[in-house]
Amino acid sequence: MSRRPSRNRSRPSSGGSHTARQNQHSASGSRLAELSESGLYELAANQADALFLILDGVQDPHNLGACLRSADGAGVDAIITPKNKAAKITDTVRRIACGAASHVPVVAVGNLARCMSKLRDDHQIRIVGTSDQATIDLYDTKLTGPLAITLGAEENGMRRLTSEQCDELIRIPMSGKVECLNVSAATAVCLFEAVRQRRAN
Numbered sequence: 001m002s003r004r005p006s007r008n009r010s011r012p013s014s015g016g017s018h019t020a021r022q023n024q025h026s027a028s029g030s031r032l033a034e035l036s037e038s039g040l041y042e043l044a045a046n047q048a049d050a051l052f053l054i055l056d057g058v059q060d061p062h063n064l065g066a067c068l069r070s071a072d073g074a075g076v077d078a079i080i081t082p083k084n085k086a087a088k089i090t091d092t093v094r095r096i097a098c099g100a101a102s103h104v105p106v107v108a109v110g111n112l113a114r115c116m117s118k119l120r121d122d123h124q125i126r127i128v129g130t131s132d133q134a135t136i137d138l139y140d141t142k143l144t145g146p147l148a149i150t151l152g153a154e155e156n157g158m159r160r161l162t163s164e165q166c167d168e169l170i171r172i173p174m175s176g177k178v179e180c181l182n183v184s185a186a187t188a189v190c191l192f193e194a195v196r197q198r199r200a201n
Contacts, residue, residue, distance in 0.1 A: 035105035065096025066184035072100035129166035
């Protein structure tokens with residue numbers, strides 16, 4: 001269910017052309033959702049059915065913006081990224097996210113592996129990571145309860161230390177010739193499978 005009011009679509013002119021809908025969220029003046037690392041742990045402690053998205057080194061601002069938009073639609077509580085070698089929230093990210101950057105905080109942490117360990121050990125957050133080498137399909141794993149879904153960078157995927165912090169590694173089954181999805185597309189697939197399972201549960 002959408003949490004934002006629907007917008008009126010532009011009607012075609014008599015000449016057959018139409019005007020593209022303006023992105024009202026491209027301006028840098030709109031409010032940015034913010035959350036500190038300590039606030040993240042507080043949220044994990046108090047949110048009974050927390051859902052986090054961990055992005056290990058996504059560097060393309062278009063991908064981060066698209067991930068933000070999917071995260072907002074799926075009800076993600078926060079996105080977690082490393083402070084270094086990862087895209088920051090820029091005007092491009094905010095424009096691609098279409099307003100999601102005002103609702104879903106992106107928490108940049110100094111040590112991603114340590115953050116994942118703390119979420120799992122101290123707050124009982126189950127961590128599921130995606131890997132092309134995994135043998136368990138996305139649709140065969142449990143994505144309910146307190147959960148963090150982890151995806152890696154555009155070219156190299158998750159780093160070794162990040163992968164080692166995952167409770168389970170899964171893969172998105174691919175039926176065609178292409179081996180894997182773009183990280184933003186994979187994020188949407190994983191998050192909305194989690195949404196489906198949570199609603200059914």
